[in-house]
Every structure is written in C-alpha cells, then in structure tokens.
Amino acid sequence: LVAISLINIGIYQVKTLNVMPETTNESPTSSDLKDSDNLPDIYYIILDMYARQDILKEIHDYDNSEFIDYLTSKGFYVATRSRSNYLITILSMASSLNMEYINYLSDTLGTESADPAIPFEMIRNNKVSQFLKSKGYSYVFISGGFEGPGIRSTCAEIYTNQSRFGFSMFSSSLFQMTPLRLIVEQLTVVDRRTQILYGFDALANLPKYKEPMFVYAHIMCPH
Template sequence: MPIHPLLAAAYPVVFLFASNAAEQVTLEPLWRPLALAVGATAVVFATGWLVLRDPWRAALLTTVGVIGFFGYGHAWNAASSVIDSQWPLIGAWVLVTLIGLVAAWKAGRFTRPLTRGLNLVAALALLLNAWSVAGIMVTFGAIDGTSGEELTDVELVPPDPGDLPDVYYIVLDRYAGSTALDETYDFDNEPFLTALEERGFEVARRAHSNYIKTPLSFASSLNMEMLDSDALKAEATDGTDRKPIHHVLRDHLAVPSALKEIGYQFLQVANWWAPTSTYADTDRVFRYAGQDEFSTVLEQTTLLRAFNEPETASREPFDIKVIYENVRYTLDTLDEIPGIPGPKFVFA
C-alpha cells in the first residue's frame, strides 16, 4: 500500500519540531500544521488515485509534489547567501519538480519497488524524529506531566478574603525606558508616564529587568526569586541551550500557585512565542486564533515563501502581520477580561 505521500508530508513538520524542540514546552503547536499537511496531501493523493486509477503512480506523483512544496524554503535558506532574489531559484525549482513529476509518471514497472522503498525510508525518518520529540517532551514533563521543582514558599494573607482585587501582570516586551527613548530615538515619553501617575499608577522610572532575556525574567519574577545560575548551567549542554529555563517555565510557578490558593483564577493571554504560550497552573488561556510561532517558521520552509517575498533575501522567520494581529487581540482581550466574575490573576 503506498503510504509514503502521507509519511513524506508528516516528516518535514515533525523534523522541524524536533529540530526546535528546545523552544517548545508542549506538543500543542505541532498538531495543527501536522494535520493540515497530512490532510491536504491525503486529498491530493486520493484525487490522483481516482483520476489515474493507479494508486502507485498517484502516490509517486504526490510525493514528488510534497518534496517540492516542503523543500523550497530550505533550498532558499541555503541559496540566499549567494543570490539576492528568489526568482532564479523559483525557476530552477519548478524545473526540477517538473522533471521529478515526469520521472514519476514514466516509472512504469518500477512503481511498486519504488513504493516499498519510499514507504520504508519515509517511515524510518519519521519515527526517528518522532522519537527525538518524545524524548525532549518527556524531559520537559510535557508528556507524563511530572513536576520536579520545589516552589518558593509564598504565603499570602489578604486583609479581606472576600474582597480580593484583580491582579494584572502585563509585560510590554522590549519596551524601552524613557532615557533610552530620549537618547536613542529623540522621543519624549514623559507625557505618557505622567498620565499614568495621575491615574494612580506607581511608575518606577529607574527600574530595569534582572536579566537580558525574557524567559529568564519570567522564570525569576513568577517564582519571586533570583535564578540558580549554577544549576541552570549544570543542566545545559552549552551556552545556547534553553531547555533548562524552558523546563522551569513549564513547571508550577510560585506566584500563580500562591494566588490560586487564596481563591484567584489564573487567566493567561497567551503570546505567540511557544515557551510562554501556556503554563502549568493556567485556568483559562486566551489565544489569538491565527498562526503561532512554529507554524510561521514552518511556512517559511515551504514553497509559500516564494509567494511572500519573491524579490527579497529576508531571512526573518516571523510574519510581522501575525505579531500585529496577536497584539491587537491581546489588547482587546484585556479590555474584556474585567467582566469575568471573581478575583483574577491576569498574565499577558
């Protein structure tokens, strides 16, 4: 039975996820693009089968198309350091794909031996990457749900348990301080800060984050303690290994745990960035329905990249429109959340 088109469609999705598993804390970003890739391929394969009345030839043609579709972005990443426009690569890629389709069409008596070989190779490649993903997710506790870290002792005693105020922790990532805005961009942010103070906000004008990276700051602030740098270094394989800090974010965190113990519900307006897309203690997640980070990066490895930016050599994997829509969704959601009954800890 020719199943290699479906395996070939699943492979690039699982391969990319496995290659970037250290950036993930759950399997959730994998399912939607995987289902879309396999489902679309199944439709193409079934259509070819019905039209040609030959499942083996239809499968070969479909697999060539799958390789052409999912391989283009990787080819462009390799070629972008040599050429500035995608048009030469697009022409060459179309030609190579057409040659592959013609070869598949004329395979004749070789279709069945090719089918057996492709089934085996695609299955092995997929299983190896799936095994890699499973191993990393078990390490994070995303599959078996284990939690290993002890929480910081945080005991909250509200003055009036029956009148708990909502708590909002809103992170404006990379929002510059007034000094940096003035010196670097010649922008005066004082009217905005003054307006906040007039509304009763405390503005810590000389405040700065404890860490240069967002996940480090989150892990520290949500656990109300400085990070154990020695322990993180011991767990990391090298200086670029983010798995240890992502493991901390995946575990139960002191602040939401303490607030939930006194009656708060933990509401999260999720970010498009995978490690902060969900937390262990979250009661309800509000998430923009558009593309997430993993899906956006995956799209840039496919032929869709040729339609997005044929004239440019940009290697930026994130779609600024997706980020914009996500931010708009976050602001709209924050405007609606006060209407939810009960005390709330809102993290956005």
C-alpha cells in the first residue's frame, strides 16, 4: 500500500512540474525604501487561526481587549475588522508574501483543484523576501511544521524547523496509511508542541543579530 502511494506521489510531482508558474528574480521597485545602514527589522509573525477581538468575544466569549490595548499602547496598528483573503493558509500566505491576489490559479489548475504545489512554491520563493534581500535584508524563515515537502526556502539565509521527529503534514499523512498511524499521532502531538515553543524561543533570540532582518515566522498555534 505504501509503495503504491509513493508511486502515485512521484507521478503527481512530475505532473506538477508542467504547471508551476514561471518565477523571476526581478524584485518590485520602490522609491520609498532606500538602501541604508539603519534598516529596521521586519517581523511577519503568523499565529495561525488567531481570530480578531470581536470574533473571539462572539464565538468563545473571550475578552481579548487587554492584549489589544497593550499592542496599541506600544504603537501598533490593530486592524479591528480584518479578514483573510482566502480560507486556506497556504493560499493566504502565497498571496501576501507575493503581494498579489492569486485567483488566477483557478485558471491554471481548475476551480475544483486541491493541488498545493504551486502555492507552496510561491511561499518558498516569495517576492517579498527577494525584494527585501535586494535592499540589504537577511531573510529568516521560522517554520512551524505546517509546510509541505521541500518548502525550505532557497532564499532564506536562516531557516529553522525544530521538529524532533521530522514530521511534516506530508509525512504525517503518509504514515496515516500505515499500521504505525496510532504511534505517529501521539508523536505528532509532542512534535507540534516542541515546534511551537521553539518558534517563540527563536524569535526571542533574533535581536542579537546585527544585520537587518526580514523574519517570516509561522506559528501553528492556536490552530
């Protein structure tokens, strides 16, 4: 059963090579961002499925105002009526990290497609990191274990993925088709906890680096 699944996966990977979008190393231009020795660090932290304040109150009867008030007191802008562009994480991240809507993928893959290959590739080699690297930034990618096979970005100078057992969504799904699934399910819970805590620790340690950084951190919590 596993051998058949692996063969099917291999066939799928070959087929997806023919539909991958063309990529370019050209970065967007901007007259506002200048090369400087004092570039500020940029942190893009995804707390996956963290709902906005009014939704937390309406659905879970949880008052998150203390945290929101803390952020505003520190000068953060809080979008109180924000909405995700897409219902699925990989589509939202592929969109935001490339500064574009990606509705056009339905023309390439079909409206019923659940193929994640192109969105994953768009995350892996995204335009935001390429643009900021051209301006002198180092790209730091803190993975939360959500990403599929091969998602490690070729653009990132620093990549962290503190998976104790090496499970990704891909490998976990593969093990679900074997008698080992019950053991893997228990190990995955431990692995997820390790990755979440490590992600926060990694963020806390980054300020010691001197060079300007663009940090993309995907924390799989409270998902």
